[in-house]
Each structure stands twice: as C-alpha cells, then as structure tokens.
Amino acid sequence: MRAALRRSIRLPGVLLWLLLGSLLAAACALAKRLNMDSATTMRRNFCLLWMRGMLALLPVRIYRHGDLPDKPALWLSNHISWVDILVLGASARVQFLSKQEVRRWPLLGWLAASAGTLFLKRGAGAAAELRVQLSQQLQQRQSMVIFAEGTTTDGSRVLPFHSRLLDTEQPALRIQPIALSYRRAGQADQLIPFVGDDEFTSHLWQLLGSPTIEAHLHLLPALEMHAQTSRKRLAHTTQQQIADILGVPAVKRRREPQSTEVSRITANAPEVCATDLAWH
Template identity: 35%
Template sequence: MSRTWNGTEPAPTPPITLAGWVRVVLRGVTLGTVTFGGLALLLTLRLIERPLCGQSRPVTPWLTQGVCRVAFVILGLGFSRQGRPMRQRGAVVANHASWLDIFALNAGDRIYFVSKSEVRGWPGIGWLARATGTIFINRAAREAADQRDLFSRRLAAGHRLLFFPEGTSTDGKRVLPFNSTLFAAFFKDDLNPEPAIQPVTLVYRGPRGGDPRFYGWWGEMEFGDHLLKVLAAPRQGDVTLVYHPPIAASAAGDRKTLARRAEAAVRAGLDRHID
C-alpha cells in the first residue's frame, strides 16, 4: 500500500474571483484541448507505429514531450532545465511533489513512467498514462522478480523508465527516504549494456509573494481543488529540472546503496535551489 505524507497544512486558499474563473475556463479548456487532442493523435499514430516498431516507440514520445511543454505555456508557469538527460539505457528517479511532475518530467525528456497499479483506473489520468506507455506495478518485494523481467523488456526496447522512490508526494520542499525495492530491477544479470540511474531534482517555486509550497500536492488534498487553484492563479511561479550525473548500477554494488546515492544527489539538488 502506498504511504501518504502529511505535512503542515497550507494556508487556506482564498475564494476564486470572477477574473480567476475566467482564467480557469480559458486555461482549462485550452489545456484540455491540447492534452486530449494530443492523446487522440498519439493513439492514431500508435496504429501505425505499433505494427511497424512493436514495443519501440520512435515517434509518439516526441508528441508527448511537445504537448507537455505547451502545457506550461498555457498555464503561464515557467519551465527550465539544468544539466542534460542521459542518453544511455536505464531509468530516471526524482523527488515527487505534485501532479505537475508528470508534465514537467515528460517535458524535460522522453521517458516512460512507472506508476502504482491503481492509477490505471483513474478517469482521465489513467487513460493518458496507458496511452503514453506507463508501466503499472504493485510496490511489493514479493513481486520484485516479475518487475525485473518487465523492466528488462522495456529497457531492451530502448525505453528510459522513470519512478518516484519516495512512494508519495510532498510539499516540494523536502526529499523523503528512497525506497530501494524498485532499484533491484537494475541488477538483473542479463541486462546488457549495463543500465544507469539518473537522479533528477524537481524544484518548484511558488508565485512571487505567495506560499512557496503552492504547487505541492500532498496528504488529503483533492486533485480537483488543487487543479482549480493552479488554473485560477493570476501569477505563476516556475519549475526547474536539475539533471544529475548518471550512476552505473555496478558502481553502487547493490540496490540499497544505489537508492542512497540517488537520494543524496536529489536531496543536494533541492538544498542548492530551495528558497
């Protein structure tokens, strides 16, 4: 079962003004049109891509990346990258702060999410996740062998995977201890070439003068309420992706050491950039 982080409650959100509702409608309709229009185009392209390329996806990840970059323009939320996404086979691990992480990490690189199995059934988000090649798993040690096999097949197809080792989202101002279970998949004997893990730090800055945790989504927060708050905001902040040097699995030696090294890199990146 996924854990939930419960921190100090944020300040109450003021009622949305008339101008705020105008922004909700304009941004929401535009974002929905671009997102689900992109999904329809992606599914159409997969009808051609799948029989020609199988599990490999040489075209559709570019569409996903483009849609996610446009999403930040629609929201008026600044987006930037520091460092470079790795090109070798392996996975990306990041701290988890918000539902916006999905847009940010897809905008930064062409990756495939590893998500908890219940997301598959979520309205809207579940459809998007399935269409973009998300891997759905149960975070249980007893399923580690099956996960290694599944990851191995996806890595062999040239996919860079992405998962959140914290197992839950926070207010974006801290990094929780990394769970090492999923790191075991990268020590499978027949993985060749050897995979690497690239730590990435997500750094959110709230709108100027507002709560620095504005984009954090944690505890019992409702998705709909948080989405409305972001859409209605008269001013937006920004998000930066900090790409750290990849870590070879063999250099770490075992899953727990690999998890600790990745966590240390992500934590150091947040400490350098946090306000």
C-alpha cells in the same frame, strides 16, 4: 479577480488539449493494433508534444540546470506533484512506471496507458514483474524516471528512496539523479504540492488561477551501478545528493544501509521517463 480571469483564459485550452490527447491516444492504439512499425515512435513523439503543449497551457515554466542525458538509464527523482510528470515528460521522450490503480482512473488512466505507461501490480510477484519490466525497457534503449520516494511530499524534505525500484537484470546500470523544486517570487511555491487527500480536479482548478510558477529541474552527475553495488546504499546516496542540491533534509531510515562504493561518471544519461503518483 485575477485568478478568475486567468482561469477563464486557460481552462478552454486545457479542455481542448485533453480532447486532443484522447484523439492522439486513440490513433496510437489503432496503430498498435494494426502492428504498424512506426507505432512506438509515433506514440513517443505524440506524448512529448502533448506534454509540452499541456505545460504551455498551465502557469508552469521549466528552468533546467544541467544537460539532458543521451544514454539509457534509470532516473531517480524526488516527487512533489502530478505536475512533475509534465515537467519531465516535456523535457524528453519518456516512459512511465505507475501503480496499477492509476489504470482505473477515468480518462487519465486511459491516456496514461495509451502513452505506454507500465503498470506495476502489488503483492506477490510484484518485485519480479518490476525487474522484468525495467530490464526490457533498458534493453530497448528506453530510459525510465522513477519517483523513488514512493509518494509525494511538500518539497520541504526528501523521503527515503525505495531500493527495490533499482532491481533489474542488467549487469551494469546508469543512474541519473534528478532534483525537482518549484518556486514563485523567490520562495518555495505552496500551491504545486499534491499530497495527502488532495483531489485532482480541485488542485488543477487552483493551479489554473495561479501566477507563473518556476519548475527547477536539476540534473546531477550520473552514478554507475554494478552487480556488486548495494542497491540500498545507492538509493541512500541519490536521496542525499538530491536533498543537498535542494537544500532540504534527507529523511533517514531507522537503520542505515551498509557502505559500498558507488562510482561517479561523467557521461550523460538518456532520454527518459517518469513514474507514478504513489507507491503505497
């Protein structure tokens, strides 16, 4: 009964907000086509406001631990649900990196493209394309958050991070580890995870009937990657740090990467971005 009441209150607002998002996306597309100087800034501001509005309509409240960074960087995060994107997108102006398949999703794919999402193709040349895309965004002082596990989990573990996602043309790079978790009544929330064969509309329907869920966003001390730094080691290091702060196991690869030095830095990192729903 309570779930039905919650849905009756939340659903109209979510539908109207999706409609507003479509109108804002159309306005951004028009501004870009007209080559307006303010097109990029307008898109980023609209995206931030829309994400915050959508999150306010859902039963999810953010609890942030640590300060938001203020310089360009790659943010590496664990991945539990599509809600992760709203949580990160509502926290700062963001840029998304997603799998190519998301572009073909009805409405959501168009909204993602209009928000400036970068779509990564699979197969030959994908790694080179990713390297160029990441480098271009960093050169424009636009940070990106990457869900480096390549898929979602139920939050009970952190899967190995894909080191290829750290491959850029930048001689030095700031890495910002981020740990996400969701809790309700002091326990890990079982509804938020979006894994396996879960279907989006069904998952959203259940979420609309849920009591308030706490989204905990942990910003860990930043790391610095240089040309000589092993990407595999850095991916392993950030995975382990995130697992430690969440108090869950870090799933190991069959073969551990070779050790190399990764220096910790005290400076904060940038306004940011989120990635996709799955990389395989």
